[in-house]
Amino acid sequence: MSILNVPSDAEATGLTAEIFADDIRSMGHVPSHTRALSLNPEAYVAWDSLTGAISSSLGVRRYELVTLAAAQAIGSDHCLLAHGKKALTVLPEDQLLAVARDFHDAGLSPAEVAMMDYAVKASTDAAAMTDDDSLALRELGFTDREIVDITLAAGARNYFSRVLLALAVDLDVPEGLSPALREALLAPPPARPSNSR
Template sequence: MFIQTIDDAAATGEIARIYAEEKAALGFVMEGTRCWTARPDLLPLVDHLLNTARTDFSLGLRAWRLITLIAARHIPSTYCSHVYARGLVADLGSKEQVLAIHRDFRNAGLSDRDVAMLAYAEQVAVDASRITQADIDALRAVGFSDRNIADIAFCAAFRCFMSRYFDATGATPEPFFFDEDPGFRAAMTVGKPI
């Protein structure tokens, strides 16, 4: 990490609570969490926003992870690619499927709905200024509501914000998230080397 953050022993109040919850879930505090504590007032806000958005996400955790994987590829964010690929392997049943989606989601056997969702998320991550009414109409044509569309936009845009902050502060993915397969690890290393 490039900046000084609050270590476990010095954590108090909301930061201590967030650290404790993450340790209970993962066994450690992620650098992606710790990096916010150079500004201690920000971590509770970011944590609340992330947890609220993900909990109330109208398309479910699988879609959240898919959108994040595609956005992370284009940001590019090695950290987020590794973290979310790990969850997607469980969601989709194989590393091969995750790799196929990562390489070319348009030709990975996904539904038309998933492809439309990921194409929109990709455009948000690459250049949201080029999104037009036609892009929104295409999402509606495959059954997405305006709430769904807002959620896709939020998820992709939020990932851009989070991932860029991680890289800017020097947060790096923990070895816990690295797959044992060197080819899979290399594919998920889309930005900073690990």
């Protein structure tokens, strides 16, 4: 549980009140991560603008798949649950369950699997990445902008997830996630051979 003293809905003023109102309109409540990060509302708005620019360029499906891969690699339950819910808008639940269990065996295209592998590597061993990692995406048809967008999506998820983990922000479980999907999203990732992409 976070030690941060965060404003209640009634205490929120100015930009913070606007942020809270946006969440209430879109989700029906203000999640814990919004409350914590609204202590610097200007940074929160900048973050929201950044992720909007990345997802609108990359496309929602790709953005959510990259986000889930990065969040799983980091071990961010916050982002796995939140983006598991968001991914239901672009993936049927049975496929999302398979993605959560092992995206390599979830009926995704080779290009989608490759970009998720790329996001995992960027989240766990970015210093070891070389041009070969980007070239592998290019060979699967990704444009240079898409490669940058995939990298930005993974990097942005690392930033946000690690901030939530460092601040011990309370974990919210979004409504609308089945027990099976919650369990799959929160399960440890499958062990992969160290030489796998």
